Amino acid sequence: MSASSDRPAVPAWLTVPTDANDLPDAVWPASADRTGDGELVLGGVPVRDLAARFGTPLYVLDETEVRAHARRTLAAFRDAAGRHGVQARVYYAGKAFLSTEVVRWVTAEGLAVDVCTGGELAVALAAAADPGRLGFHGNNKSVAELERAVAVGIGSIVIDSRDEIERLAEITERAGVTQPVLIRVNSGVHAETHEFLATAHEDQKFGFALDDAPAVAARIREIPGLRLVGLHCHIGSQIFGVAGFAESAARLVDLHARLSADEELSVLNLGGGFGIAYTRVDDPTPIEALAAGIVDAVAAECAARGIPVPDLAFEPGRSIVGQAGVTLYEVGTVKPVRIADRATRLYVSVDGGMSDNARPALYGAQYSARLASRTSVADAALVRVVGKHCESGDIVVDAEYLPGDVRPGDLLAVPATGAYCFSLSSTYNYVPRPPVVAVSDGAARVIVRGETVDDLLARDAGIPDGRTGASAPSETPKERHT
Template sequence: MLSPADSLAPDWLVVPDDANSLAQAVWPAAADRDAGGALVLGGMPVAELVRQYGTPLLVLDEDEVRERARAFHDAFARATAEHGTSSRVYYAGKAFLSTAVARWVTEEGLNVDVCTCGELEVALAAGVDPARIGFHGNNKSVSEIERAVSVGIGTIIVDSAVEIERVAVAAARIGTVQRVLVRVNSGVHAETHDFLATAHEDQKFGMPFGDAEIAVARIRELPALEFVGLHCHIGSQIFGVAGFRESASRVLELHEKLLAGGEIPLLNLGGGFGIAYTSVDDPTPIGQLAAEIVGAVAAGCAERGIPLPILAFEPGRAIVGTAGVTVYEVGTTKAVTLDSGASRLYVSVDGGMSDNARPALYGAQFSARIASRTSDVPSALVRVVGKHCESGDIVVDHEYLPGDVAPGDLLAVPATGAYCMSLASNYNHVPRPAVVAVTRGSSRVIVRGESLDDLLARDTGISITEGA
């Protein structure tokens, strides 16, 4: 059996007192184990979910999504009301979007942020009021813009001078005035605990301040457009508020300058609020985020003697991330020992980078627990890997699990609600898994899993016959 003190473990990974325990911040609030030690999500035993829907399976706790959406809405509403303004919270659909999720978040008071025509159509199919939708993206096509304008979308966040002209033409053609924001680069990029300030950020999104001034002047010349504010997004998976404070201070300088040309009712500071993926992650509480960010903007406006605008925010991961748990079946295990004597147990599951590309793309860290049982066997250092033909097909890079983890065990990976299904693929012709919503002891499919027939149906060289 492998030693928990294995030298291959990173410094941040702590040997758990109990390798069956569920770290509170990482799992849905209602996640628990039953009397037999099996994992229960949303009141549903995981083994029963697997019996009904198979593996891999993304389980989404509806109550967790709703509670976190409501918490963001209420926290920013309270914080802005204390300073005499109001807030708008947009759910960032890129994290994970389905008609069910769109309905949940809008029923809890949120608007919806989309960045492609596909996401827009999902939101519209869910019955979301177009006036409550914001449209992002650095390369909106003419057809996408025409569709958005024609349905009466609330705001379009323009990302270039080219888009300004496209939106103006589309709005003029149908005789409407389209509300737009201009996305700017504040020169602050925040990621997790650190932020780096630069004079001009070299990236595809947004405009530097000088270009933004020119863009706003052009918008104000066009009768089919209404400039309603600036937008700035500084990064992703951010803990703390230092980056938000610095970015807001810089954007307010531009905001103040642009007030000379007319009122600016809105300031959108984007999203990027972090969640816990491992037991050592410590995300900032929602109430603290709202109070400190809004307080910083209010102080900046007071210093400049300008009115505090309506403030908008775009959380996505922070609403849906911890609500999702992906369940796999263990297929094989294999102990690997290096020449140095260091060793770890490789645990192969029946999914991988096709349903969670984040470790391969970003080196993202996740956690794991055996879901079908508990064990008193001492912890072993494991690496959970997928079934794809890539050495980088890693689901959980470093984790401690009971050393008797074995083929046939169910393995649960928490905090997979955001950017896992959104990034899912059919690599190696593996069908994408189903998404099942759980709440109060019931379950239902909200995104159907793919079958092999679904994959073959897209290949025009294959004729699928009845019963084949």
């Protein structure tokens, strides 16, 4: 069944599922399954146990899934690069989701780590990541952040402005060190994505235009404390297919060849942005095909110019951690709303919302949902999953089909929330941020503690002597914040 005039509120891509209890493989972690009575199991742990122990909302992250994606991605790019006789390094883009445990997982699987603030750098260092395998991004790195990065021996800093060149020049001179750097370049290729996610067009805050890069490179090469090792470009996020990467690579290789004529550059970093499936209709390109297509495109451009292929670097984040995450909620109210002469939509309100997943409000991002505490044979009903915040745009899942008997007290699971949900979370309306729990092989443990209302009030300087006079609700599970 497809969208028609009989279904005015249904997106064209959304069809009535054959089974409103199914778990499409591309959207859910590989460990997602159901027990005989229909309860969702993640990493071998039933979700009712998770909710009873840690409360809801709850971010659940499948450690085995994260590690598997990291290994697969690294193997794909190393194999693709190896066919052309060069090396490939894969950085995990920490902005997608960062905690010390996740840093330990990905580095154990052979990935380097990309950070873009002093806070992210601190997390990576707290996890005992090798500073030489860290890359530092950001359009406005402070002097203090740059000083810290240089002091710990960070592997590379991606130069994003002329001001940053001069800051680094002074810092490296004082420290008496030479810092490897890359130049972030805007290739002019627009990713097929939301405007705010497309980061390679000219009218935006990141990087340098192609025409400006030679002068930037010349200035860097004048500074004894800076060593220019390569170029960097990131064309956007949630990208399917190779075409945009290939076109961007062609423009970068041309610049790489010109700059290498004076002094050879050793690295070409093509960023990340590889898409994942959020709904059953999303069809992301397998990482092996992406790796082969991108690396082959670079090699072909180098061959056309008669230059050697440089070592390559990539920065996936979402594609490593996104599918590994599932957010659990409890349903609070269910309200049928008439939306057209012949159509009704169920508004299913849950105990979280835009404070734990801002992406639908920011980007119009689409998600899926399933009943988690049970299955049902009730007819599928069109629903909109919404949060508890005082915003009409507080939408978690814009359009989905769930069993029509969804009711208060049900657990609801939203998959593919491993990336950018925790990272973008807030305490809007004084709703504490949920904990993050890792699951694997039937065990669960907190890897990021959640907050209580007392935690939020403790920051309020108007409360004398730290006496908040309030505490978390008594029904909050005692392990939620430990």
